[in-house]
Amino acid sequence: MIFAVLVPLLIACFIPLLSKMKHRIHTGIFVFFVPLAIFLYFVRYIGENFTPVRETVNWIPSMGINFDFYLDGLSLLFVLLISGIGALVVLYSIYYLDKQERLGQFYVYLLMFMTAMLGVVLSDNVFVLYTFWELTSISSFLLIGYWHFKERSRYGALKSMMITIFGGLSMLGGFVLLTVVTGTTSIQGMIDQTDTILNSSYLPLILILVLLGAFTKSAQFPFHIWLPDAMEAPTPVSAYLHSATMVKAGIFLVARFSPIFSTYEWFFIIVSLVGILTLCWASYMAVRQTDLKAILAFSTISQLGMIMAMLGFGTQAAVFAAVFHILSHATFKGSLFMIAGIIDHETGTRDIRKLGGLMTLMPISATLALFGTFSMAGVPLPFLNGFYSKELFFGSTLGLDGNILSQAIPYLAVLGSIFTFVYSMYFFFGVFTGPKKLDQLPKKPHEAPIGMHLSPIILVLGVIVIGIWPNLLNGSFLYHAASAVNPATTYYEVSFWHGFTYPPLLMSLAVVAVGTALYLTRRKWETVYGVLPGRLSLNKAYDGLMKRFDTYSDSLTNYYMTGSLKNYMAIILGATFLVTAGVMLYTGGFTISFDNLAEVTIIEVAIILAMIIAAVATIFINHNLAAVLVAGIVGYGVAMLFVIYRAPDLALTQFVVETITVALFLLCFYHLPKLRKRKESARSKWKNASIAISFGAMMTLIGISTHSSRWFDSISEYFLETSYKLGGGDNVVNVILVDMRGLDTLFEIAVLGIAALAIFSLIKWKKNKGEAD
Known part of the structure; x- marks a missing residue:
């Protein structure tokens, strides 16, 4: 089943190539056979002796999120509608859409939507269902706004996405609560625990959240206002999305969860x-x-x-x-x-x-x-x-x-x-x-x-x-x-x-x-x-709400988007501190233990003091080059600690990276104007100092807590035991880099190589431009 779900998406990858032949043969002719083949594949399940079919492909098994597909009578009905009506819509579009249209984009969007709908009706995992659910919103947004040069098309596409994604996020909240209550991500598993759900104190909230997803997608009052504006889409889209497929996704959701909530x-x-x-x-x-x-x-x-x-x-x-x-x-x-x-x-x-x-x-x-x-x-x-x-x-x-x-x-x-x-x-x-x-x-x-x-x-x-x-x-x-x-x-x-x-x-x-x-x-x-509705209009209410959102968003954005990098860093570090420290305190994550610690030698103390002095000194230095050189002491100090801790590979890497970084900074700062520090008020200085000290202290406590607490078994023992057996090397770090994480290293090298080629190209381009001038 997973192949049948993903085949439209796979074929969509080749549509840009096929659309190049649209002047000789309409792109829709190639696409037509995709839903037709899916329909013929599933129609064979029709019969009085039909029994449900299951299929599972692992995705994130540690979180219980897998591609669990379940074909029963309900999903079979919708699959045949999606594929059967889909084939007829593609056939209709061959004659309706002119070859001068952007056919490649149209059929890519259509096939993307087809995959999304097939995934929705076949998924037994609530989080996989949600993934496909939101893909229907995105792909329908693209289809409704296909004629993007029309203002009404853009308006209808945005309106449909805003309303349906609001419902989708609400539905996700309901799915999370259902998972918490039942301990499973399987819809059929949840149905088996109906009594547990009905006796849960979360039941009213779960019901409201799930129904919000269904009502918004299936255009139920008062969320129906997006559907008439979606009619700005090409007629094949209207015939497909808004009569047989997308708008029935909410119907499917209510039907699928009816065995749980019907009583x-x-x-x-x-x-x-x-x-x-x-x-x-x-x-x-x-x-x-x-x-x-x-x-x-x-x-x-x-x-x-x-x-x-x-x-x-x-x-x-x-x-x-x-x-x-x-x-x-x-x-x-x-x-x-x-x-x-x-x-x-x-x-x-x-x-x-x-x-x-x-x-x-x-x-x-x-x-x-x-x-x-x-x-x-x-x-x-x-x-x-x-x-x-x-x-x-x-x-x-x-x-x-x-x-x-x-x-x-x-x-x-x-x-x-x-x-x-x-x-x-x-x-x-x-x-x-x-x-x-x-x-x-x-x-x-x-x-x-x-x-x-x-x-x-x-x-x-x-x-x-x-x-x-x-x-x-x-x-x-x-x-x-x-x-x-x-x-x-x-x-x-x-x-x-x-x-x-x-x-x-x-x-x-x-x-x-x-x-x-x-x-x-x-x-x-x-x-x-x-008289009825008279001047009352849900569309006006929606437009007014969106206008207010835009106004408040502009005000908020203009408040913090000042163009100051220092302010941006203060906001980022401050927000990170509040969220991380709050979560750590709430969950009891800060743990300090002094067990099994090695002795601290005078050499280590000297190096750390030098690093602290260098870090603090950068605050008071007004010269660009001096500030860079002093900041480099911190990096070299870390490298020396690696040497003391018998990690020569890491130390060598740190020395190389720090040297290159300092050299590049020196090269760049040489061409910049002299560093001038603006005068700041005492309040601003206290704010900056508070953020810096708080963030540094939090990171220090996180580092200590990481060593002091053991939430999971350390993976280091696995590497020590298997590095020689699997990688054939005594140097554990080298084995990790070359064998255990070989792909990571390969792509890191590829990124550096691409960056080097880009720099070389820029140098050559600059040189050639100078010669031309």
Whole structure:
């Protein structure tokens, strides 16, 4: 599995070379086979007898951080969506993106994101999952800002990264607490210790931190504001990231940890309430939009809210409905994003106010959009998978027991679904019916090439196939995914007809009736948006918050960025002292012991006194060369101590380094103006003296404590015992440098060699320049 996860990243390394041939062959053709191969590799796991698969590759075993991959029904569902939709998106991008675009960068970012998402859904180690999680934020930032010359693209990319990384860091805090409570970094190991987690005093904090990560990534209210701005990305990115993959990462996270939290009452309250609120608010706001991708963005938010709410319910019916809708949503929403891209590509605009009457001009696109929008609306037709999803959702809301929230959820579900129906009809009929407005279009509209239609056709076929045979994948695929979320889930059979008195059907009919009335009278009631939300705007709150952060950051930076190296050193040393000394005192790290110490001879005392006098003397010397020479006494004193302690190799190295350093300083200072010390106030002198003495004392105590305490077994015994056996030498230091740490020495020499070549090049360049002058 690890190869399947990393192969997109490996192929990305060759994209810059392949993109050089883009004028002869589109780079996407090479990339297309990567997700296709991954999809074909994992699709073989579909079957009624599927059992989870584990795979481990050591990374940092001492900290329990390894590449632990776990493939169960849930991760298999997401892997197939990531790779399958990914292949279709790449196929679509071949026809959508012109060869003049920066294709190399685009496909590198896309493959990077693919690896990140595969890592997220397959990781069983929480810290590896977090690593891939943040990689999705970085790669999506690059994809959203792909057209970086547009201000809105840069704004959307930064906004998405700021919000999702805030959630990611919160999630990391939850993972750390889970690791502390359970003593394991494995998600499956944590699930096995569910009782321990539920009885922990950290449980409320863990839940909030983990859910913050999920809500921000899956654009749940009030963190949903980044998703509409992310629509500035190229349409293939929108179709991939924001309908089938990235925005479902939060859904995956909640589903993965549901076996732990599902019995906790606050999990039901928070997840269900946020999900149902997101459904209602986003579907209501979608009707207000005029940009096709903005309509679909709010549509995605509302659909994610529906899935999140069902995961919050946690019942067998709700979990199965959530899994079913994850698949359904990927098919109809992916196709609709691509259709929106085709409309933009062929008409030059996404403004629905300028569109209309395109059904006769773009019949293929209109037909595909008909199936996608009607499925999204949940229209009661037996060949639309969205209707089954909607009925399963309604059914799951009716099976809840408990508080007032449980009783209100069915009504809120109907309310959100009514507006879902309205914006679906608004999208389709607003674009493809009504009078033509050709004079308002930048381009004369015509049907797109068939190649651009291939991907949405395949997705719409998925909508129809699942609609006609809704149980086709239940036993062999969706059941395994649902049982991974709720182990008590049994096989669930879906059917179109349950009778006229079936409550979910009555709810669906109410949605269609009220939704149709609202759509037909939209012009009369849309003024309500002036009241709700009116002037209230979460986007303005975000912009104001970011502006304040910028202002305070500038003030703070200007306060300490004075251009004075002395001030910088004072800040660095002072901060290091406070943090290090504080931690050492808190953990009892300062230990002083005088056991097993060698005798101090008069020679050592004399050398140390000379070093102290030289170090102090540099403070009072006003001449450059003298200051350098006196400072060199300290280095030579250290070398003499090495000689006394019978370390001739270290002494020789110290002598050479100190001599070169002094010589270089002398060479440099010879060309500098005379050293002039500024007059300082008594307060400044006391501050400098305090920092210097405190930092020096701390380092001295750390050195003494290092000798006085033994937190770990000394490695010196290992070197003494094995230097001759493994390295064939009696000189332990030489064996360490040449054999034990041979690579370190090799690269150190390489660095010095490169530096020497650079200096030589500069000298030659200066000489040649002088001759030319």
